[in-house]
Amino acid sequence: MEKYLAGRRALVVGGSGGIGAAVSVALARRGAQLFIHGGHSLDRLEAVAAQARGHTAPVATHLQEIVEPGDAGALLDFAGDVDILVVSFGPYLEGLVGETSPEQWEQMIGLNLNLPALLVSGLLPGMVDRGFGRILLFGGPRTDRNEGYRQIAAYGAAKHGLASLTRSVARQYASRNIRCNMICPGYVDTEYYSEEQKTEIASRQPQGRLISVDEIATLAVRLLDPASESINGAIIPVDIGV
Template sequence: METDFSGRQALVVGGTGGIGATIAQGLAERGAQVTVHGGSSEDRLRRVLQGISSVGGTAQGFLHPITSAESVDSLFRRLPRVDILVWAWGPFLRKPLETYTSGDWEYLAKANFSWPGAMVSLTLRGMLDRGWGRLLLFGGTNTDTIRGFTSTAVYSAAKTALAVVVKSTAKTAADRGVTCNMICPGFVDTEYLSEEARAYGKSKSPNHTLLSTRAVAELGIQILLSSQINGAIIPMDGGVTL
């Protein structure tokens, strides 16, 4: 297992808040040169970059809304090299299956499957050429295998499909020094969680607590350091799926 990311270029998509921001700092603390991607908030981006600087890390960042396949391509073109890809962004929608619109289906499928999958393909090419790369994606709660969902069916279907991309990438690239893995967190205590969602998450967890972003980020960093963890779909949910 490597001990740090010195000399590696990392891109964290969705790095201005939640799990992404914490992973971005963890990568920088271990020597990576981090590019922090955000969607729209200059304040969030500035705070994350200041936090990384305060611990002696090196980072740059920019805002680049992801709204189409073309915006994924243009995001990739802004970076000369990506050794480590962390995709920590994905919109969530909870409502009864029969109330989803065609627009809901299209957007959630693109944002949680097609666009992260496209970025995997784009960054993988350079990783294979250089003989080293790390990709870390995020699933949803209970999406480590095929299950049924009554209120998050579309989001969860897209995340379950993304797991196929993870395993396919691992199988394709394992002999070229590249790994690809997925963490499926449970209910994580982020600034995006409403009080209602926070209470719901605690009620579903066997230990009645929420995950911290620090705990998820620490697992992510260990996965990224390892050359032997590959194609893994890892539930980290405090036992919600038991």
């Protein structure tokens, strides 16, 4: 496998489980030096790191529960100047607009929009200086479309804001060899769903299944491939056509 990320430093926020773990290992296969953040379980974080090291990738880990946007500072201190930023993190909330409390609005916007924005803005100056930067953010279901939601209004609003940020970074920094894209997964087969939930969700999907984390990781590293230089500011749905 071509090590086209050899010599590149990558910070993966939310890298100890689900999509983030799969992306971390995929980056290691391509030769990146990894800085992996995990939020809760040291065992899970170290298990992902061990997988990545199996591909001879240098790996550092950082366990930190993220509770406010200002926690971005500790993540930046941990990784230093990196060439690649992947943010696979963000709490989820269901609820009607009129039943969403001020604290819940603050959490959704703070952690799904402001935190990634602070990470991006904190790393951009170094990327500009080095003449290289790759940023990959994650939206939610249908973030690629301008529509409302029945159940996830606050979460959806934050992710739509993040999509706008993605396009703005792409437009402002393309001339500096910095690219920023977003993947918008549908229902992904992760440990966050119970088996009962997976069965119920799969019954509603066009192909009768959930999306695998490896499908998402494959697209993620493809967006970082030198062969994808023209893909910038893209908001890409991966949802089996739902």
